[in-house]
Amino acid sequence: MAVGGALGVEVGSVSMFERFVAALDRTCLRAVIDRTSAFDDARAAWDHLASAQHLGKVVIRCA
DSSP states (O other), rough: OOOOEEEOOOOOOOHHHHHHHHHHTTTTTOOOOOOOOOEHHHHHHHHHHHTTOOEEEEEEEOO
């Protein structure tokens, strides 16, 4: 997997996102985090994501 550029999706307006986040705050729904990695380990995190062995989000801490 090539690394570089930006990945993401755009769905809906800012107000729709704000309402979505507020609804999440009122429920028990939480994101499933498979792995959290330091920025220095970003390559390994990308490799893990590319392997399709994750169940949930793969987080790379930037700070």
